[in-house]
Amino acid sequence: MNPFPPRADAAPPLRLLVADDNPVVRAGLTALLSGRADTTVVAEATDGREAYEAALRHRPDVILLDVRMPEIDGISALPHLVRLAPVMMLTYSHETETVREALRLGAGGYLVHGEFTTEQLVRAVRDVREGRPHVTPGAAKALLEGIKSSASAHVDPQHPPILRESPTKTLSHMQPSMGQSSRSRYRLSTREAEIMDLIASGMTNQQIAATCFISEKTVKNHINRIFAKLQTTTRSQAAAKWLGVA
Template sequence: MRVVVADDNPVVRAGLTALLSGRPDIVVVAEAADGREACEAARELRPDVVLLDVRMPGVDGISALPYLVRIAPVVMLTYSRESEIVRESLRRGAGGYLVHGEFTADQLITAVRDTNHGGAHFTRTAAGALLAQVRQDADRGAGREGAGREGAGLPEGLGGAEASDGNLAQGSISSREQPASPADEVGWPQELSAISPHLLSRLQSNVGQSSSAGWPGGRAAVPDRSRFPLSAREAEIMDLIASGMNNQQIAATCFISEKTVKNHINRIFAKLHSTSRSEAAAKWLGTAWDQG
C-alpha cells in the first residue's frame, strides 16, 4: 500500500514515515510539507492513501482536500480539533479524521489499512463533531426552535484565503493547537470509531445539506452542473477556484502556466455567465440565488 504523508512539521513527518514503513505491507512513497506538495506528489505517484494535516503554510490541507480526494482516499491527521474544521473536511471529501493524542500507533495502522479498503475512522473529537451535526440536523428537521448552527465557518486563514499581493498565502495560522493534556483525556478511551462507507456517504451528504440553512427552500447537497458545458480540465480548475485557490496555486497544482489558467478562467466565466470568481463559485457550488 502506497501512502503520501503531508505535514509541515518535519519531526511529525519523520515519525509517521518510520511508523508506517515499519509495516511490511505499507510504503511511504512521498512526504509533503504543504498542500501544494501533497497535490504534486499525489498526481505523480498515485498513492492508495494520503495522510493530510490541516494547518500548513501556503496551501493548507482544507484547500488541497478537494483535489486530493479525486486521486486517493484522504485521512486528516492533525492537532486541529475544532468542530467546524471536522465538518468542512468531511464536506470536502475526507474519508477519516484522526486527532493526534487520541489514537495509538496500532490504531493508526488499522485506520490506514481500512481506508485503503473503503473504510473510515474518526477519533473521539471528530466523531463527537459528526454526532453533534447529526443531532442538529435531526432537530432542524423536526422543526425545533433554538437548534442554531454551531460555528459560522472555518477559523480565519483556513480553506483557501487568497493573498492580497497575488502570491501564495503564507500561512495566516502558523501555530498548531496543542493536544489535550493527560488530565483532559481522563475518562476518554483512546480508540477509533469506525463507520461503514455507506454511513460515511450519508454523513457527508448531511453535512453538505446543513449549509442550506437560510436559503429559500434549501439546496441540494450536490448541485446540478449538467447545464454548465465545462470540459474536464475546466471543471477541475473550477473546483480549485471554488476551494479558494488563486491563479498561482492553481497553476502549480495543475502543472500549467498562469497564463493558461487565465485562459481557462475566461472560458469558464463565459460558460457560467459570470463576471467574477465569487459569482462563478456560487453557481458551481449551487449557492447562487438565481439557479435557473
C-alpha cells in the same frame, strides 16, 4: 540467503504520502510507517501544493493530510487530492466545522493525534483504502456537537415554547419530543432513530458511518429499513416525515 522467503501471496505494502508542515510529525510518521512490512511512505509534503504534486508523481494508495499548513492548507487541497487517492485527515485540529468540512469535501477518515495507537492508525489507513470511513473519538464528538448546535439554533431563546399543560400534570405526562414521538409512530429501533436524526441534519452516508462507527453498507441497510417503515423513497421525504413537516 533467507531460508524463509516471503510468501508469494503476501499483499504488497500500502504506499502512503504524508503531508504535514511539522518536520517532527512528518519524520515520526515516516519512520513509523516505513518500518513495517505492510506500509511504506513513498513521499512527503509540507503543504497542499506539494502534496498534490507528489500524489501526481507517486500515485499513493492513501494520503495522510494535515489541516493547518502554510501556503495551501489541507482543507483547500482536499477536493483536488481526493481525485487522486483516498485521503485520511491526520491532525491536531478537531474543531466541529473543520471536521464536518473535511468529511463533506471527501475525506475518508479523520484522526486526531493522541487518540490512536500505531496498530489503530494502520487499520484506519486500510479501512480508508477500502472505502470504510474511520474517525477517532475527538472527531466524532465534534460532529455530534455540531448536530446539537444546529438543532439548538432553531430554538428562539426570546420566545420559548409554551407548554399548555394542566398544573396537576407531572413532567412524565408531558408529550414526548419530536424524535421520540416519530420513533414510536414509525417503530424505528434506537439505531434507526439515531441514523434518521443524522439524515435529517443533512449528513451523507459516509459521514453517518464515520459518526456511528459502522460501515457504509450497514448505513445503507438501516436506511432501506427506515424508508420501508416511513413509506418513503428519498432522503428528503424521510426527513420531512421525521420532522413532522410532511
